[in-house]
Amino acid sequence: MTLVSQTTEAGGQNTPLKFLKTYPMEIILAALVIFLILVAPGFASTGNVLNVLRTVSMLGIIAFGMTAVIISGEIDLSVGAGAALAGCIVAWFADRFAGVFGDWGAVTVGFGVALLLGFTLGYLTGRFRQWFNVPTFITTLALFAALRGVANLITGGFPMSSFPLGFDFLGGGYLFGIPFPVYIFALTFAGMHFLMKYTSFGREVYAVGGNMEAARLSGIDIWKVKALTLGLTGALTAVSGTLIASQIGAGTGTTATGMELDVIAAVIIGGTSLFGGKGRIWGTLIGVLFLGCISNGMTLMNVSEYWQYVVRGGIILGAVLLNQVLERVR
Amino acid sequence: MSYPQPRSAALQGVQGRLDFRTVTKRYGPTVALSEFTHSFAPGQVHALMGKNGSGKSTLVKLLAGVTEPTSGTISVNGEDRHFTSPHDAFAAGIVTVHQELSLVPELSVGENIFLGRLPHRRRAGFSVVDWAGLHRRAGELLADMGLAIDSRQPVSALSVGQQQVVEIVKAMSFNPSILLLDEPTSALASREVKQLFALIERLRARGVTMIYITHRMSELFEIADTCTVIRDGHYIGSVAMKETTPSAIVGMMFGDAARATRPPRRTLDRAKPVLEVRNLSRAGHFQDVSFDLYPGEILGIAGLLGAGRTELMRAIFGADRIDGGSVTFDGRDMTGASPRDMRKAGLGYTPENRKEVGLVQSLSTADNLCMASLGPISRNGFISRRREQPHVRRQIADLHIKCGDPELPVSSLSGGNQQKVVIGKWLNRQPSVMFFDEPSRGVDVQAKRQIFDIIWQQAADGLASLFVSTELEEVLEVADRILVMHHGAVVAEVDPTKTDLTELYGLCMEGAKQ
Numbered sequence: 001m002t003l004v005s006q007t008t009e010a011g012g013q014n015t016p017l018k019f020l021k022t023y024p025m026e027i028i029l030a031a032l033v034i035f036l037i038l039v040a041p042g043f044a045s046t047g048n049v050l051n052v053l054r055t056v057s058m059l060g061i062i063a064f065g066m067t068a069v070i071i072s073g074e075i076d077l078s079v080g081a082g083a084a085l086a087g088c089i090v091a092w093f094a095d096r097f098a099g100v101f102g103d104w105g106a107v108t109v110g111f112g113v114a115l116l117l118g119f120t121l122g123y124l125t126g127r128f129r130q131w132f133n134v135p136t137f138i139t140t141l142a143l144f145a146a147l148r149g150v151a152n153l154i155t156g157g158f159p160m161s162s163f164p165l166g167f168d169f170l171g172g173g174y175l176f177g178i179p180f181p182v183y184i185f186a187l188t189f190a191g192m193h194f195l196m197k198y199t200s201f202g203r204e205v206y207a208v209g210g211n212m213e214a215a216r217l218s219g220i221d222i223w224k225v226k227a228l229t230l231g232l233t234g235a236l237t238a239v240s241g242t243l244i245a246s247q248i249g250a251g252t253g254t255t256a257t258g259m260e261l262d263v264i265a266a267v268i269i270g271g272t273s274l275f276g277g278k279g280r281i282w283g284t285l286i287g288v289l290f291l292g293c294i295s296n297g298m299t300l301m302n303v304s305e306y307w308q309y310v311v312r313g314g315i316i317l318g319a320v321l322l323n324q325v326l327e328r329v330r
Numbered sequence: 331m332s333y334p335q336p337r338s339a340a341l342q343g344v345q346g347r348l349d350f351r352t353v354t355k356r357y358g359p360t361v362a363l364s365e366f367t368h369s370f371a372p373g374q375v376h377a378l379m380g381k382n383g384s385g386k387s388t389l390v391k392l393l394a395g396v397t398e399p400t401s402g403t404i405s406v407n408g409e410d411r412h413f414t415s416p417h418d419a420f421a422a423g424i425v426t427v428h429q430e431l432s433l434v435p436e437l438s439v440g441e442n443i444f445l446g447r448l449p450h451r452r453r454a455g456f457s458v459v460d461w462a463g464l465h466r467r468a469g470e471l472l473a474d475m476g477l478a479i480d481s482r483q484p485v486s487a488l489s490v491g492q493q494q495v496v497e498i499v500k501a502m503s504f505n506p507s508i509l510l511l512d513e514p515t516s517a518l519a520s521r522e523v524k525q526l527f528a529l530i531e532r533l534r535a536r537g538v539t540m541i542y543i544t545h546r547m548s549e550l551f552e553i554a555d556t557c558t559v560i561r562d563g564h565y566i567g568s569v570a571m572k573e574t575t576p577s578a579i580v581g582m583m584f585g586d587a588a589r590a591t592r593p594p595r596r597t598l599d600r601a602k603p604v605l606e607v608r609n610l611s612r613a614g615h616f617q618d619v620s621f622d623l624y625p626g627e628i629l630g631i632a633g634l635l636g637a638g639r640t641e642l643m644r645a646i647f648g649a650d651r652i653d654g655g656s657v658t659f660d661g662r663d664m665t666g667a668s669p670r671d672m673r674k675a676g677l678g679y680t681p682e683n684r685k686e687v688g689l690v691q692s693l694s695t696a697d698n699l700c701m702a703s704l705g706p707i708s709r710n711g712f713i714s715r716r717r718e719q720p721h722v723r724r725q726i727a728d729l730h731i732k733c734g735d736p737e738l739p740v741s742s743l744s745g746g747n748q749q750k751v752v753i754g755k756w757l758n759r760q761p762s763v764m765f766f767d768e769p770s771r772g773v774d775v776q777a778k779r780q781i782f783d784i785i786w787q788q789a790a791d792g793l794a795s796l797f798v799s800t801e802l803e804e805v806l807e808v809a810d811r812i813l814v815m816h817h818g819a820v821v822a823e824v825d826p827t828k829t830d831l832t833e834l835y836g837l838c839m840e841g842a843k844q
Contacts, residue, residue, distance in 0.1 A: 198712055198713055198714050199711050199712055199713060200705060200707070200708040200711055200712075200713050201711060203697065203700070203701070203704055203713060204704060206692075206693060207690050207693065207697070210690035210692040210693050211686075211687065211689070211690040211691065213686070214686075214687045214688055214689055214701075215690065215701070216649070216669060217649055217669055217681055217687055217688070218669075218673075218701045218702040218755065219670045219672070219673030219674070219702055220670070220701070220702075220704075221668075221670055277690065277692040277693070278692055
């Protein structure tokens with residue numbers, strides 16, 4: 001409400017303060033990076049930076065989709081399990097159907113199936129909300145449990161690793177000196193940023209999340225919008241899951257445990273409101289980089305894994321508090 | 331949280347005296363209230379008038395302890411007060427009944443009255459809620475105000491008017507010496523207003539000072555003792571109601587604002603209706619409604635609150651399910667269509683509660699203006715600010731929407747301008763039929779004129795519209811033809827040039843000519 005006045009007033013004398021209010025997470029991330037360069041041994045080395053980027057990519061690909069889901073006013077808790085399942089499906093196809101489709105053919109078909117399944121489950125989660133009034137929180141909580149079960153059923157509880165030669169390139173390889181997943185990550189960022197900002201679909205996502213009834217009375221197909229954002233996230237989850245399987249060289253039901261938490265944390269750290277209607281893909285990029293740097297930094301500094309969990313919890317809470325406080329002073 | 335009772339000292343001596351001395355409130359460089367100085371005499375009903383954005387709400391917020399003044403002093407009963415929270419205002423004996431109802435629909439009337447300070451008693455060593463005592467005290471309060479409402483029934487079972495009254499009873503349970511009423515009648519039909527006024531009379535007889543905010547001129551002369559006018563944050567003047575006239579007050583409110591007058595009614599070509607509604611029913615809301623709407627026609631729907639006007643429009647628009655009947659749009663059967671289908675066919679709907687369902691408050695004015703027409707504006711689904719620009723600019727210019735920067739949240743606009751954004755959102759689609767549900771609710775007189783001008787202008791260009799308003803004089807002025815609804819049925823069709831307010835009121839109240 002007082003936005004105009006604040007900006008004009010802050011125009012002259014308070015420009016640094018205004019900058020601080022507008023880019024809080026960017027500044028904190030920059031401070032963190034400088035701190036880690038100074039304190040954490042080897043943080044700034046090329047190898048480590050590329051390593052951080054690779055880890056961040058797996059998380060970020062899903063987080064960009066999740067941003068859209070949360071802006072639309074929904075949530076998806078099943079992405080960790082979904083990523084594990086996708087990896088297992090690809091591994092299973094590589095194991096069983098190499099004879100039918102050829103080595104790479106089987107992997108491709110497996111990936112296609114995982115992609116389609118991810119999209120369909122997400123899409124149906126949205127439609128479930130429409131048809132049976134089941135909150136996505138519940139549906140995806142159920143999927144969170146069930147998908148991991150299915151992943152273990154497919155693999156028989158053991159890692160499946162009959163991937164063709166060179167498959168490890170997708171998750172572990174380098175292209176022009178940069179880890180391959182980083183390209184997918186960058187592509188997803190650009191695509192989602194464009195989708196949310198420059199397509200009518202993206203605008204509808206904001207409208208639906210900001211005020212469902214107003215959007216419906218404006219003739220927007222609110223359920224389709226929600227279902228599509230969830231479907232999109234499901235598909236991106238399959239992409240990330242396949243990259244993870246490639247990186248570790250196996251499809252297993254136990255990968256990506258707790259990933260949903262990191263994904264949601266990154267989105268929230270990036271300033272997206274859990275109440276829907278507000279958020280940016282750019283913010284999520286900052287969020288995933290922030291999470292990636294902090295956990296890498298702590299590992300380099302030999303902080304125990306248990307403390308890392310505590311710190312991560314503190315960061316999520318801190319980021320939300322910061323956003324609330326900023327909301328007030330703005 | 332517990333609310334303190336006003337100190338007993340405040341209950342004796344001069345009660346309810348309220349003085350403002352050079353009170354100023356700034357939001358950044360914006361001065362919402364400028365050196366406001368005035369004394370409100372105790373025991374009277376003081377109307378506070380001013381168009382939207384004049385500083386009325388700021389004054390209310392200051393008194394309710396919601397915001398603090400930038401400078402100046404407010405004193406209550408001669409004692410300087412500095413409110414930092416609503417709690418402080420309660421402690422000083424000031425209670426506010428806000429425009430939006432703050433009752434919890436699922437809870438009982440009694441529990442709502444004592445919400446946050448339920449009486450307790452000890453049982454088996456535990457402190458438990460004393461339900462019997464609560465309802466006894468609530469019953470006493472209600473009876474004391476002359477109301478026959480059972481304190482045990484849920485608030486959701488009450489009419490909006492009764493809810494408003496319960497809200498005031500709740501406020502009075504704090505035993506305030508000063509009561510702020512912020513547009514208490516905006517959602518009420520005339521019978522309910524009478525009930526409310528009876529309650530206000532009762533409170534005045536007890537010496538409660540009341541500050542009464544309204545947009546309805548006629549109410550002032552019925553209920554208020556004095557009228558204080560603010561314009562652009564400045565105190566303009568204060569007059570005794572006995573010594574003034576409506577036009578004098580309007581003059582104070584607007585300075586010299588031009589008054590639009592109704593364009594002459596045109597003869598319509600009633601050859602082919604654009605919208606045909608036949609025997610439409612929705613159980614519990616309306617039944618067997620039939621009418622035709624012609625191009626360029628403004629069809630008014632009159633009726634009391636709850637007569638089924640809004641429900642009828644929502645059902646035709648496809649926002650609610652129907653149980654029977656048919657809707658034909660441009661010769662095509664559209665029975666049971668969704669809002670999306672109706673939008674595509676060329677129908678627009680501006681809902682009555684624009685804040686809740688008309689706009690997405692978190693989005694900008696530009697986003698809201700384009701929200702219903704993302705398809706036509708975009709090219710192959712791609713959209714950009716550049717593509718939106720002309721649509722945003724055109725509506726802002728055509729509808730005289732006052733907004734600094736269209737990229738700022740729509741929530742920063744005044745009520746009248748928000749309403750214009752809702753209308754502009756639909757005009758961007760160039761609809762052939764528009765439903766206007768209470769387009770003038772909660773907007774100032776000037777914005778109201780502008781909105782009517784828009785409706786008339788669009789009608790002259792061939793737009794057919796349904797027009798609903800609780801204010802019957804508006805329906806009489808705006809519409810070419812009026813349908814009267816009563817208890818969910820259309821009971822009469824009248825020609826506004828051949829009837830008057832008294833007759834129309836009668837029809838709405840009784841459902842038939844007396």
